[in-house]
Amino acid sequence: MNSFIVMDILKSALQYEDTIHFEIGQPDIPPSAKVKEALKTAVEKNLFSYTQSFGIKSLRSLIAKNYKEEYGVDIEASQVLLTPGTSGAFLVAYSIALRHGQKLALSDPSYPCYKNFAHLLDIEPIFFDIGRENNYQLRVQDIKDKQFDALQISSPSNPVGNIYDKNNLKELIRFCDKKDISFISDELYHGLSYDLKANSALEFSENVFVINGFSKYYCMPGLRLGWLIVPKKYLRSAEIVAQNLFISAPTLSQYGAIEAFDKKYLKSTRSEFKKRRDYLYGELSKLFNIEAKPDGAFYLWADISKYSDNSFEFSKRLLRDKHVACAPGIDFGKNKTSKFVRFAYTRDIEHMSEGVERLKSYL
Amino acid sequence: MNSFIVMDILKSALQYEDTIHFEIGQPDIPPSAKVKEALKTAVEKNLFSYTQSFGIKSLRSLIAKNYKEEYGVDIEASQVLLTPGTSGAFLVAYSIALRHGQKLALSDPSYPCYKNFAHLLDIEPIFFDIGRENNYQLRVQDIKDKQFDALQISSPSNPVGNIYDKNNLKELIRFCDKKDISFISDELYHGLSYDLKANSALEFSENVFVINGFSKYYCMPGLRLGWLIVPKKYLRSAEIVAQNLFISAPTLSQYGAIEAFDKKYLKSTRSEFKKRRDYLYGELSKLFNIEAKPDGAFYLWADISKYSDNSFEFSKRLLRDKHVACAPGIDFGKNKTSKFVRFAYTRDIEHMSEGVERLKSYL
Numbered sequence: 067m068n069s070f071i072v073m074d075i076l077k078s079a080l081q082y083e084d085t086i087h088f089e090i091g092q093p094d095i096p097p098s099a100k101v102k103e104a105l106k107t108a109v110e111k112n113l114f115s116y117t118q119s120f121g122i123k124s125l126r127s128l129i130a131k132n133y134k135e136e137y138g139v140d141i142e143a144s145q146v147l148l149t150p151g152t153s154g155a156f157l158v159a160y161s162i163a164l165r166h167g168q169k170l171a172l173s174d175p176s177y178p179c180y181k182n183f184a185h186l187l188d189i190e191p192i193f194f195d196i197g198r199e200n201n202y203q204l205r206v207q208d209i210k211d212k213q214f215d216a217l218q219i220s221s222p223s224n225p226v227g228n229i230y231d232k233n234n235l236k237e238l239i240r241f242c243d244k245k246d247i248s249f250i251s252d253e254l255y256h257g258l259s260y261d262l263k264a265n266s267a268l269e270f271s272e273n274v275f276v277i278n279g280f281s282k283y284y285c286m287p288g289l290r291l292g293w294l295i296v297p298k299k300y301l302r303s304a305e306i307v308a309q310n311l312f313i314s315a316p317t318l319s320q321y322g323a324i325e326a327f328d329k330k331y332l333k334s335t336r337s338e339f340k341k342r343r344d345y346l347y348g349e350l351s352k353l354f355n356i357e358a359k360p361d362g363a364f365y366l367w368a369d370i371s372k373y374s375d376n377s378f379e380f381s382k383r384l385l386r387d388k389h390v391a392c393a394p395g396i397d398f399g400k401n402k403t404s405k406f407v408r409f410a411y412t413r414d415i416e417h418m419s420e421g422v423e424r425l426k427s428y429l
Numbered sequence: 430m431n432s433f434i435v436m437d438i439l440k441s442a443l444q445y446e447d448t449i450h451f452e453i454g455q456p457d458i459p460p461s462a463k464v465k466e467a468l469k470t471a472v473e474k475n476l477f478s479y480t481q482s483f484g485i486k487s488l489r490s491l492i493a494k495n496y497k498e499e500y501g502v503d504i505e506a507s508q509v510l511l512t513p514g515t516s517g518a519f520l521v522a523y524s525i526a527l528r529h530g531q532k533l534a535l536s537d538p539s540y541p542c543y544k545n546f547a548h549l550l551d552i553e554p555i556f557f558d559i560g561r562e563n564n565y566q567l568r569v570q571d572i573k574d575k576q577f578d579a580l581q582i583s584s585p586s587n588p589v590g591n592i593y594d595k596n597n598l599k600e601l602i603r604f605c606d607k608k609d610i611s612f613i614s615d616e617l618y619h620g621l622s623y624d625l626k627a628n629s630a631l632e633f634s635e636n637v638f639v640i641n642g643f644s645k646y647y648c649m650p651g652l653r654l655g656w657l658i659v660p661k662k663y664l665r666s667a668e669i670v671a672q673n674l675f676i677s678a679p680t681l682s683q684y685g686a687i688e689a690f691d692k693k694y695l696k697s698t699r700s701e702f703k704k705r706r707d708y709l710y711g712e713l714s715k716l717f718n719i720e721a722k723p724d725g726a727f728y729l730w731a732d733i734s735k736y737s738d739n740s741f742e743f744s745k746r747l748l749r750d751k752h753v754a755c756a757p758g759i760d761f762g763k764n765k766t767s768k769f770v771r772f773a774y775t776r777d778i779e780h781m782s783e784g785v786e787r788l789k790s791y792l
Contacts, residue, residue, distance in 0.1 A: 073482055073672040080481075096475040105681070109468045112459040114651045118443075119436055150513045150653060153675045157549075166529075166551045182673040186520075188529045188551035288477040288680025290513060290653075309436040310545040312516045316679045317651025318468070 071178075071397040072408075075381065079391035086421035088409040089391040091224065092287040093364070095335055100325035101286065108321035115317060119308040121148025121293075122320050129293055132327055136256075139268045145296050147304055148315040152254050152279040152292035156183050157311060159275040159294055160216075162303040163248035164189045169214040173204050175367075175398035175406070177224045177252070195401040202226045202358045202367075203234055206241045217242055220252035221264050222362030225398045225408040229264045229361040239270045250275040254292075257283030257332060259362030260340040273297050280319075282363070284326045285335060289319035339364055342411040342418065349422045350409060353429060364411050367395075371405040373429055381407060388424040434541070434760040435771075438744065442754035449784035451772040452754040454587065454727070455650040458698055463688035464649065471684035478680060482671040484511025484656075485683050492656055495690055499619075502631045508659050510667055511678040515617050515642040515655035519546050520674060522638040522657055523579075525666040526611035527552045532577040536567050538730075538761035538769070540587045540615070558764040565589045565721045565730075566597055569604045580605055583615035584627050585725030588761045588771040592627045592724040602633045613638040617655075620646030620695060622725030623703040636660050643682075645726070647689045648698060652682035702727055705774040705781065712785045713772060716792060727774050730758075734768040736792055744770060751787040 072089055079085045096102070120126065126146035133139050149155040156179070164170060166188040172180050174193040181191040194209050196202045204219060217238065221230040230238075242249040251267035251274055267274040279292030292315075296304040308314075347360045354368035374380040381394040395406030411418060435452055442448045459465070483489065489509035496502050512518040519542070527533060529551040535543050537556040544554040557572050559565045567582060580601070584593040593601075605612040614630035614637055630637040642655030655678075659667040671677075710723045717731035737743040740757040747753050758769030774781060 073676070077481060092479055094478075096477055102472050105472045106469050109465050109472075114459055114649055115457075116455055116650050118440060150517075150679075151675060154513075157674075161549055179673045186524055186670070186674070187549060286477055287479050288677075290675070290677075290679045307549070310542045311520075311549070312514060312653070313436070314651075314653075316513075316653045316682065318681060319679065 071378070072393040075385065075391055075393060078385060082389045084389050085385075086390045086417060086424060087413055088411075088418070088421055089393045090412050091364070091410055092412060093282065093285040093335070093339075094413055095285045095338065097284060097286045097322070098325060098328040098331040100328050100331075101322045104325045105318055105322040108318050113317055113321055117314040117317055117320060119305055119314050120144075120146070121315055125320050125324050128324060128327055133266070133268060133295075137266045137269050139266065141268060141295055142298075144301065145298060147294045147296050147308060148320060149279075149292045149294055149308070150312050150315050151281065151290040152252070152277050153179065154312055154315070155277040155279070155292045155294035156180070157187070158304055158307045159250050159277060160184065160187055160189060161307045161311075162300050163216045163250065163275060168216070171209060171212070171214040171217045173219065174401040175225055175395065175403055177220060178397050180218060193399065193401070196226070197402065198357045201231075202228050203230050204238060205234060206237050210241065214247065216248035216250055218250040218252065220254070222255040222259055224255065224363055225365050225393065225395070226358040226367045227361060227363045227365040228359045229259055229262060232265050235265055235267065236270045239267055239274060243271055243273060248275065249273070251277065253278045255282055255363035257336060258339055258364060260336070260343055262361060264362060268295060280323050280326055283332065283335065284323070286319070286323070286326065289316065289322060291315055291319040291323055339411070342415060345415050346409065346411040346418055346422075349419075353425060366409045366411070368407050368409055369405055370407050375404060377404050377407050384425075384428060388428045390421050390424050390428070434741070435756040438748065438754055438756060441748060445752045447752050448748075449753045449780060449787060450776055451774075451781070451784055452756045453775050454773055455775060456645065456648040456698070456702075456727070457776050458648045458701065460647060460649045460685070461688060461691040461694040463691050463694075464685045467688045468681055468685040471681050476680055476684055480677040480680055480683060482668055482677050483507075483509070484678055488683050488687050491687060491690055496629070496631060496658075500629045500632050502629065504631060504658055505661075507664065508661065510657045510659050510671060511683060512642075512655045512657055512671070513675050513678050514644065514653040515615070515640050516542065517675050517678070518640040518642070518655045518657035519543070520550070521667055521670045522613050522640060523547065523550055523552060524670045524674075525663050526579045526613065526638060531579070534572060534575070534577040534580045536582065537764040538588055538758065538766055540583060541760050543581060556762065556764070559589070560764065561720045564594075565591050566593050567601060568597060569600050573604065577610065579611035579613055581613040581615065583617070585618040585622055587618065587726055588728050588756065588758070589721040589730045590724060590726045590728040591722045592622055592625060595628050598628055598630065599633045602630055602637060606634055606636060611638065612636070614640065616641045618645055618726035620699060621702055621727060623699070623706055624724060627725060631658060643686050643689055646695065646698065647686070649682070649686070649689065652679065652685060654678055654682040654686055702774070705778060708778050709772065709774040709781055709785075712782075716788060729772045729774070731770050731772055732768055733770050738767060740767050740770050747788075747791060751791050753784050753787050753791070
């Protein structure tokens with residue numbers, strides 16, 4: 067297993083009081099006031115027991131309802147498994163979709179923990195390059211000749227920040243359905259898209275594993291609450307793995323999240339991140355080559371090869387000399403990643419503009 | 430992987446409004462008032478971000494200090510890894526102590542999730558029987574001729590409720606040290622012992638993995654917060670696994686737990702559970718044969734063979750006919766477990782005495 071480098075960078079970044087944070091993949095906005103009120107009420111009501119392994123029914127029903135409202139898809143509350151962060155959801159999905167020694171297909175670059183979860187569970191990750199040539203998306207034509215047992219994508223994607231085209235997503239899912247390959251869709255950044263809306267994999271098949279959570283759009287990362295939409299045929303397997311793996315997700319977080327679907331609050335969060343995206347994309351485009359469309363999540367994938375061919379050294383020196391933290395591309399794979407750096411626009415424009423000034427003086 | 434049957438029983442038990450709960454392995458006492466205050470303050474202060482992977486320093490220092498006060502052992506705060514429940518601690522410990530295909534030695538009976546974590550990580554669990562003949566404890570003489578790579582015990586134990594003798598524990602650890610076998614000690618029920626005190630494995634070696642958490646003695650199960658004391662040579666490996674596996678433990682729970690070492694509260698909790706133990710042991714001894722010493726945790730391991738040789742059927746019928754829930758022995762292994770049932774004394778005496786009456790009318 068490899069280090070999750072951005073967590074190491076974060077640790078170093080915290081040594082300086084004046085660090086500019088472009089490395090952090092979490093919002094700086096507190097959750098909805100209603101969530102905070104619900105958390106305090108839950109404390110008052112002594113809600114400190116474990117819940118059922120799948121989580122409390124009221125929240126699972128709200129999540130199911132949200133799929134109907136947002137995507138027009140019908141899922142049952144019984145398919146919603148609440149997990150300790152999306153990390154827990156990945157462990158469950160991989161455990162039930164794959165056996166030891168089987169192969170999980172991922173894009174390169176992609177979120178580094180995917181492959182590390184696989185290593186942990188004795189599953190073999192295999193990689194397909196994404197880049198300008200395929201619009202930073204996996205396509206059936208690029209993957210169809212290799213053997214694997216599950217395919218996982220993220221859209222809006224980490225680290226690239228783009229969104230899968232509807233038709234391409236549909237074709238990938240159909241291909242997997244036909245070939246009996248499990249399709250796992252990381253939709254954690256849904257809601258954080260600014261010009262177009264991301265499609266849920268559930269729009270195209272009932273037979274997909276969909277992962278989402280409250281850490282990004284809902285601004286509750288520290289509450290460690292995610293969810294997995296479990297295909298019906300795997301419900302019992304998922305329950306067995308969840309019972310054993312984590313008993314149940316954090317209880318207070320579950321009661322707090324009941325208030326998370328606060329539409330006014332979510333609209334204002336999205337609008338704030340859009341402003342930040344527009345600002346940082348505007349500024350960084352002048353300094354770096356940014357090929358991937360900055361559709362969503364809160365990341366920009368910047369080609370730094372004008373300045374360096376070693377993104378890790380570039381990031382370390384930038385942090386040491388200018389106290390500006392960013393995530394080196396090599397955290398996310400091997401495909402040209404030494405030429406790329408991920409910038410997160412998770413802080414306000416004032417903070418970022420100081421970072422942009424320091425960057426300019428550094429380059 | 431097998432079902433964690435007690436969680437299934439719990440689910441069925443919740444169907445009836447008048448269920449008597451002898452199945453639940455969690456306290457019904459709310460956490461210290463100071464913990465509740467700290468949780469609400471943390472909500473007010475918007476402490477919703479991820480923490481460092483190892484957790485917040487203030488809490489880790491308090492845990493280290495507690496080892497000095499309770500056991501006279503020196504550990505550094507840097508060795509304390511905060512995890513999402515002890516479940517997270519087991520995943521980290523097994524991942525760094527063992528490689529795929531290696532062997533983990535466990536007692537039979539033991540906590541069912543141990544073996545299931547092992548299966549998940551492609552580690553092979555092997556079992557040694559415990560029973561009256563060895564005082565319900567693993568001993569060097571019983572295990573020394575078999576090959577394995579890690580050994581795990583729990584004391585006070587789940588499901589048996591007894592405590593390892595100091596000398597026996599020391600000998601087991603010395604044996605493992607000499608043979609380069611990782612020793613993993615589940616100390617989650619420390620504090621909940623009523624006549625004698627359990628020893629920490631850290632009293633006998635620096636080279637052991639010690640797991641504990643806030644779910645039992647500190648009465649905060651739903652906060653999902655555990656810890657692992659990591660031997661110094663594994664610190665970096667543990668950090669890498671934790672970063673990937675769960676990013677960080679729930680943030681509010683960490684801030685709440687700062688107030689958990691509230692000695693007056695803990696003394697009253699222990700005294701309450703001692704009363705319950707004395708009551709239930711007194712009553713059940715008249716109905717069943719209870720061989721294992723009821724030293725601690727909050728479990729009694731009752732031999733039901735006077736009435737049935739199928740503990741699963743016995744438990745299911747008892748629940749269906751009398752709405753009394755208990756954990757069938759077969760959840761915990763294969764060694765005579767169809768003759769045993771685990772009774773938890775996690776509810777007050779009034780609740781339990783109703784259960785005892787129903788049991789009497791059932792038998």
